[in-house]
Amino acid sequence: LEWLAFAEKFFLENASADTNLKLLNTFLQSKSVFVGNGTRITLADLGMFVAIREKVVSSSTLDQENLPNLFRWFDYVQNKEDVRQVYAQIYIKKPYFSPPVFCAFDQDSSKASKPNVDGKSMAETVSNVSTVSSVSKSKPAKETKEKPPAQKKEVDCDVSVLDICVGQIKKVWKHPSADTLYVEEIDVGEAQPRQIVSGLVKYVPESEMLNRRVLVLLNVKAGKVRDVLSSGLVLCASNGDHSQCEPVSPPDGVPVGERVKFAGHDGKAEEVLNPKKKQWDKIAPELGTDEQGIANYQGVPFQTSKGPCKSAIVNGSIK
16 A cells, blocks of 8 residues: 555646656665565556556656666566557667676786696696697588578467457446556457456546447457456557557458458467467567558558558558
């Protein structure tokens, strides 16, 4: 409760936000999460994540370098499966450590030149031994074969494993315990509508969500988001800084339940994507919109019987 109160205070006291971020960074110096000594995230982490997300979106590389513990924790939380299904990911620059390379004779030059029992320096002795060893063990040089040009590694899964269909939002309401989330009932052509949680409150008014036609990823593993079951993912396009986000739209006239296809990718969709294989994580970076707003996978359009799916956001990413 203490951390949830702090998160609420963070919203209200924007003027002291930078000071609060430094306090959080210091607290996380020796911890992975806010409550307990393990790595299991709790409501405290989720509440703080939502509270500081706007600050992270607008942060600079310098901010990330100055608050490494806080951004390390934020990246850990945003990569949790339930969080990733609701919020678009924000790029966090990982710290890079280049370990020093030690040389036996560079550490103390006086030791390197110290004479040994033969009156030679240690460096000279090692050099002579190396020379003799190389001469005594020398063999005819092997012919070096030219290596063929490296080929691009094939991804072990492609877009064909995704089960994407056209849906229509029949009901929508605010999440009972999260101000940034909607809960929707979406008709996807099945016997019952799917209940799905989406983080679109600050991007799309509730009135524009109702009866909207969207693309739904059906075969993500169902799970609870803040105690509300979510059985799918509404695919949304967003711009580079995530200041704009909206659901990708199918063309008019496409029937609800129609599957989206990708030319040249005719494999069978998985019944349920396996989180351990990270199939969605591998495919999602290849999804986006082009300069005309056409949704595509590696340049191949999201195709329906009435044409490609589009978004008003051009050159964006899709998740």
